[in-house]
Amino acid sequence: MLTPKQGRWLRKSHKWLTLFLGAQLLIWLISGLYMVLMDIDYIHGDHLVDDSQLTLEGKLASISPEAILSRYPEATKLELLPTALGPVYKLNLAGKPLYFSGQDGEPLEPLSQQAAMKVAARLSPGNLSGASAELLTESAPAEVGGRHLPLWQINLNDAFDSRLYISASSGELVTKRHDFWRLFDVMWMLHIMDYDTREDVHNPLLTGFSLLALLTALSGALLLLIAFKRGEEEAA
Template sequence: MTTTQIRTCHKWFALIAAMQLLIWLATGAYMVWMDIEFIRGKPLVNKANTAMYQVKAPAYSFADFFKTHPDATEISLYTYQDTLYYRAKIAGKLQRFSSETGEVLPLLDNQQALAAAELVYTGKAKFAHSTLIEQSAPSEIPTRVLPVWQLELDDAMHSTLYISAVTGQMVSARHDYWRLFDIMWMLHIMDYETRENVQNPLLTIMSTLALLTALFGIALAYISFRSIPSREEQI
């Protein structure tokens, strides 16, 4: 390629990629500057901040559970407050079972969800609003965690805790800085739908274009240095 062709390609590639390059710089800077643990809600909750309980072996054994639910998957025992429960997926749906009788238990009610949230919440704000979400998850949580209780806090960051309506365990903590981080991540990876696919075609095209812009710029810099006359030639 001639110098004119290289210069033309560099100009047009840079013109097309310039806006996305600025977006990458701005979003990358935000994500680097912010403490990831803060973004994940560490100041709001302490998952280890749970009471220690002494529980007896389940009266309803694993053998009994397998016999009653042969199609169950991901079976485990866990303690919610001072009671031992089974949790397992039946036909892909997470359910909670009594460790005494093996019966399926209902979803947590509002008071139980608030009690579970207060167990891990470390702040001083009050819970202002609670909503049971069984379908159509908000964009800030994945659908796979449903059903959940959405517990909104009355604080400056518009914080929200999500508690599993099945197990009573905290699913996630969200606040305005996380929401802004999520937008930055979306713009950075150029996945405007799921915000998860870092190998989408649009990102591939723009990153290739940005790479070509840089390579043509390097080529122009090399050509310009080669064209500078030496001191002997100037004399």
């Protein structure tokens, strides 16, 4: 059993730890609850596209991979990408991507606005009469990052600011975003306490607060045990 002095120190420590961690514990609770309650497929924006339009069938590619590689034997990687305009070969040459039509093997021209809207119309199950397209070449929103530039940003102009991002080089659907995803992203940032990249779940801030939260829980459990012990002794 702790001495009275040790008991006072423990209660005081538990109180200040609880006060210090209270806001973050509430944030963990709210953010975790949101992420658990939301359907992850909805968050990913699966309702915004018809995935059947992206089904990749080998028979749709009239040009074989060997035919493409025979032109560029120094290539390091070759992929066949599914797009709403048909299969596309992506070839890595000297660290740079090249794109070829899987139907005739010709190099792809950059996607025009009309072609980008055509891709969006094929992918989206909804009405795109109010949609607009913007070409992003130098910078992109944080929600998609700049590694995929150039991109066509298709604004669906709905109640949730839904957007499709389509590669201007290949016609490939890069990602989908909407307000519920953006809120999820904020909740994830708050939950893992990575306010920069929102990716590092092993950052020192999260580790430190987690250890303090564990210490708070253990001190509370010890105080509860002492209270029960004291109650039994008084009852005896």
